[in-house]
Every structure is written in C-alpha cells, then in structure tokens.
Amino acid sequence: MIAPVFPRRSQVREDDPIWSTLLAYQARIEAGYEEEKQIQPEFLGWSSVESPEVASLFPGLRFASLTWNERARPGVHQVGLAWGLSQTIAVDDLGRVVAILDHFGNYEAFGELLAVHRVRIRDRGDAEVVWSAFNALHAKQWQAGPVQLSATLWLLHDATIEGIRYYFELVLDGNEVVVSARLRSERDGTRG
Secondary structure (H helix, E strand, C coil): CCCCCCCEEEECCCCCCCHHHHHHHHHHHHHHCCCCCCEEEEEEEEEEEECHHHHHHCCCCEEEEEEEEEEECCCCCCCCCCCCEEEEEEECCCCCEEEEEECCCCCHHHHHHHHHCCCECCCHHHHHHHHHHHHHHHCCCCCCCCEEEECCEEEEEEEEECCEEEEEEEEECCCCEEEEEEEEEEECCEEC
C-alpha cells in the first residue's frame, strides 16, 4: 500500500490562467452568505493541487482548493461559526468549473469524476492511484488501503469510528471502469 501524502500545494497567483474562474467561484460562495445577517466568510486563499496521481486520472483538468472560516458580521455577538470549511474545484481547459469536491461528505463528486473520465481499476496498483488522488483532492491522509471484494467492487477506505463503520466503495462495470464511488456507513450491519 502506498502511504498517502499531501500533494505539493502552492498559492494560485493572480497571473494564473484560471485565476478569474477561481475569483468568480469564490464570489458565488460569498453570495451564498448575503442573506445571512450574522455570518460572513473569511477566505484563506486558493492553492493548487499538484499530484501525479490526480494528473494521470484527470488529464486536462486543473484543481484548486479554497479554505474559509466563518466570522460574525460587525456588531453581532454569540453566533455559531464554522472553521476550516474547504472545497477543491476542477477547472477544464476552457476555464469552466466542472466539479466541486467538498472535503467532507459522501464524496460522490469524486466518483462522478472517475466515471466521466472512465477510470479503470484493473488491479491493486490502479486502486492505490485512485486512493492517493482521493486523498490529494480532499486534503486527507487516510491510511487504509484498497481491498478488492469482487471483480466489480473495491473498498478504498474502511474504518470504524464511535461504533459506525465508514467505507469508501468503488463500483465497477464489467470492463473494470468506475461507475460510482461514494462513502458509505453502517451500524449493526445496516448499510447507509
């Protein structure tokens, strides 16, 4: 199993060709807070995701991550705030956002990218490349590695936290191409 490591990240510069796309996306997030009278976002900047595994799976796409915290608007006190919110977006060569990868959740957008790009999982090595790319794009360092359950089913992460089993499931078609991938959970043998 390859050990997941954070990919090299660097701040996206204003002269980068995708800069205007990133700013427009950031403005969309900010607009989502407009109706919120108590909270506003505080952005920590864009960083590029530079990973050989990501590049090999998704040629022609650029990935950049944005992290932000929430802060109270001036004059507001005692309000619940979130810290460390983050997303990675995929930008195509025309400057369009083609995927939004939340760093928390069921990670279905990653599975959709795998399916759209017709990523094949022929063996454990291919599965490890996919798992490394997942970690890079979602800013994770999850250690569990791939386990093949059948010709069409792989688990790329399997951990139990507070009595709930979480596993990242990859479903393949008969040609070993990913058709779906998502985080699942179960308690007492009940799939979620």
